[in-house]
Amino acid sequence: MASSKPLSRFWEWGRNIVCVGRNYAEHAKEMGSALPAEPLFFLKPSSAYVREGSPIERPYYCRELHHEVELGVLIGRRARAVPQDTAMEHVAGYALCLDMTARDTQKHCKDKGLPWTLAKGFGSSCPVSEFVPKEKIPDPHKLRIWLKVNGKLRQEGDTSNMIFSIPYLISYISHIFTLEEGDLILTGSPEGVGSVEANDEIEAGIRDVVTMKFKVQSKG
Ligand SMILES: CC(=O)CC(=O)C(=O)O
Numbered sequence: 001m002a003s004s005k006p007l008s009r010f011w012e013w014g015r016n017i018v019c020v021g022r023n024y025a026e027h028a029k030e031m032g033s034a035l036p037a038e039p040l041f042f043l044k045p046s047s048a049y050v051r052e053g054s055p056i057e058r059p060y061y062c063r064e065l066h067h068e069v070e071l072g073v074l075i076g077r078r079a080r081a082v083p084q085d086t087a088m089e090h091v092a093g094y095a096l097c098l099d100m101t102a103r104d105t106q107k108h109c110k111d112k113g114l115p116w117t118l119a120k121g122f123g124s125s126c127p128v129s130e131f132v133p134k135e136k137i138p139d140p141h142k143l144r145i146w147l148k149v150n151g152k153l154r155q156e157g158d159t160s161n162m163i164f165s166i167p168y169l170i171s172y173i174s175h176i177f178t179l180e181e182g183d184l185i186l187t188g189s190p191e192g193v194g195s196v197e198a199n200d201e202i203e204a205g206i207r208d209v210v211t212m213k214f215k216v217q218s219k220g
Pocket residue numbers: 019020021022023024027031068099101187188189
């Protein structure tokens with residue numbers, strides 16, 4: 001197990017952000033997407049991280065900025081082609097994360113067969129909560145995650161509804177590229193995604209574990 005010192009250093013700086021898409025059937029349905037036979041995933045740059053106290057900035061080209069609340073899994077020990085049954089040994093802990101998405105841009109990219117980088121990888125597209133050590137969460141597949149905008153509940157989901165479990169995701173990704181200490185996996189959004197506007201306040205939490213708040217700002 002990694003010591004907590006280098007881990008907090010990586011958490012502060014942020015490393016690779018690996019995002020899983022369509023991992024909840026109801027969210028795939030609301031997006032009009034088919035269920036994946038294997039995990040679908042994409043990357044955000046480490047500069048997408050934003051911590052509480054700093055705003056979420058809407059990119060200048062985006063007219064429809066969406067929230068997606070997701071459980072984040074922080075890797076504590078390098079994982080290269082690991083089997084499912086030992087995959088959880090590579091987890092240091094968890095965080096609540098937002099996969100902020102320029103939905104109009106994503107639609108354009110999907111229509112044109114272009115990558116999703118503009119839609120998903122802009123600066124401040126990955127707000128994160130405090131780090132939660134894994135000892136505080138005995139079963140990450142039994143968590144209620146929720147999100148409110150200006151006090152109104154928009155998303156509430158249960159991690160038991162993930163299509164691909166956390167060990168499956170770690171094993172699958174680690175057979176494609178090595179997961180390093182400090183990498184973060186966003187495990188996909190439950191249903192209820194929707195738009196936010198400048199000056200909106202997003203509050204989100206993992207029930208009984210952690211909450212976080214962010215303000216939305218317009219960049220352009
Ligand atoms: C449709 C999406 O944007 C995929 C995604 O990010 C998800 O969480 O699902």
